[in-house]
Amino acid sequence: MPQPHRLCYRPDFRRKTTLTSPSLSEQAAELNQQCPELSLVVPVFNEEESVGPLIERICEAMVPFVGAWELVLVDDGSADRTLLHARKYINREGLDLKIVALQRNFGQTAAMQAGIDTAQGRLIATLDGDLQNDPKDIPAMVAALEERELDLLVGWRKNRQDGLLLRKIPSWCANKLIGRITGVRLHDYGCSLKIYRASIIKQVKLMGEMHRFIPAWVAGVVPSSRIGEMAVTHHARQHGTSKYGISRTFRVILDLLSVMFFMRYKARxxxxxxxxxxxxxxxxxxxxxxxxxxxxxxxxxxxxxxxxxxxxxxxxxxxxxxxxxxxxxxxxxxxxxxxxxxxxxxxxxxxxxx
CATH class of the missing domain: 1.20.58 (Methane Monooxygenase Hydroxylase; Chain G, domain 1)
Incomplete structure (x- = not known):
């Protein structure tokens, strides 16, 4: 895949240093200066009305964050003017923005994988581009992940602003079923607002529509005790229409069977x-x-x-x-x-x- 515009310098600590070469502390300092502490990955698809306000909210929400951060916006082959509106923010002052434009619509999982592959931060945050996730929760989630020494912190939409019959009840049933089968018991598997350690999530390859089961995949890399959740704010959709319906329930069941198989028998x-x-x-x-x-x-x-x-x-x-x-x-x-x-x-x- 094409490489991002700015690449982080990764010194090779295995090589022997000489008297004329920089010290390890100097190399580490240079690495910290060039690499952001946090990368925000946001997949968007046909969100021309939301992408501008989304970027504005992220910039406002990240003001209290201590440390460098970047925004990786992945346009998943939008057919509207989403990419055009996003490009207006490329040279905005105080914003390190990268836009990854995919060749066509590959789906949310592939778009999320593209953003994770592009992200350069030590920590990676993912959220939806429809303004239903609140970026103001991100600094507190980062602090909670570090304080609790977790590798993955999942958002819990405790007061979910969605329809009861079409979204809440199927989601509740799916979360119970997924938790029972995978052993990773969370209240809200479907919340896109998550904080990862980059070194962990980059060991997981997302395929198909498996973004719903990321905690289960991460549990295959680290103990489930290093996966936690935190209540977050959830807003009703303001623009456009949802990309999901009741029909995705059947796909979730099929994906869940695949997850169960891969978790137990992937290597054998x-x-x-x-x-x-x-x-x-x-x-x-x-x-x-x-x-x-x-x-x-x-x-x-x-x-x-x-x-x-x-x-x-x-x-x-x-x-x-x-x-x-x-x-x-x-x-x-x-x-x-x-x-x-x-x-x-x-x-x-x-x-x-x-």
């Missing part, structure tokens, strides 16, 4: 398919053995019995599941050996003039 898929294969193979062996005894010992005719067909079908299923597990193991080893390609394409990265 052969165990999952192999266990099913051995189970069906054992049932097949019992059935065929019983039919063999009836044929040989008792002389019964078994050619037209449905049990014989079931036994052979289970035998074939056993072979298919075991071979599928072997293929899955080969694919998993290839995945861990090679770097996966990004799931988005960047058209351009815009930043303040040097």
């Amino acid at each position: 898929p052969g165990h999952f398919f192999g266990s099913l294969g051995l189970g069906t193979g054992f049932l097949s062996a019992l059935i065929l053995s019983w039919l063999f005894i009836q044929k040989v010992i008792f002389g019964e005719d078994i050619g037209g019995r449905p049990l014989l067909i079931l036994g052979f079908m289970l035998f074939l299923s056993s072979i298919q599941l075991i071979t599928t597990g072997i293929l899955a193991e080969m694919i998993a080893r290839t995945y861990y050996r090679d770097d996966a390609q990004p799931n988005y394409i960047v058209r351009e990265v815009l930043a303040k003039d040097a």
Whole structure:
């Protein structure tokens, strides 16, 4: 992917230093000067009415924040004037803004991944671009993450300003189900306002529509005790229409099944398919053995019995599941050996003039 306009200098501490080279403390000081403390990642899609007020609110909210920060705005192939309105803020005084324009609409997960890949801060905050998340919560969340020594702090929309039937009830059911299956019990998985340590979230690759399950993915990298939540402000949508509806409930269920599989068997898929294969193979062996005894010992005719067909079908299923597990193991080893390609394409990265 194209690199951001300004890259952080990362000194190689493994090399031996000489008397003429800068000291490690000087190199660290230079690194701290060039890299922001916090990166705000905001994916936007067709938010031309919201993007301007959003940037203004972020600038206002970050005034009390101590330390350098940057705003990474990811335009997910908007078909309106979202990108045009965002470009007006590129050279705004006191704002370190980067705009990552994707080539087409790849979805919120891919847009979030593009922003995380571009972010240079030690900490990364993510929030929605529809003005429903309040940027004023970010400084307090950063302080809480550091004080509680967490790697991920998730926002909890305790007083959610959404419809009861279409949003609140399905969300409540989904949060309960996700917490029970993944073991990471949070009140609000769907809140986009989150604070991460960059070193942790950059170990997680987001695919498909898995942004809803980020805490579960992070729990695969760090203990769940280092994941917390904090009540945050939630506003009703002021402009445009929601990109989600009740239909996404079915996608959440499918994604949840995928999360459950990957959390338990990502590195050993052969165990999952192999266990099913051995189970069906054992049932097949019992059935065929019983039919063999009836044929040989008792002389019964078994050619037209449905049990014989079931036994052979289970035998074939056993072979298919075991071979599928072997293929899955080969694919998993290839995945861990090679770097996966990004799931988005960047058209351009815009930043303040040097």
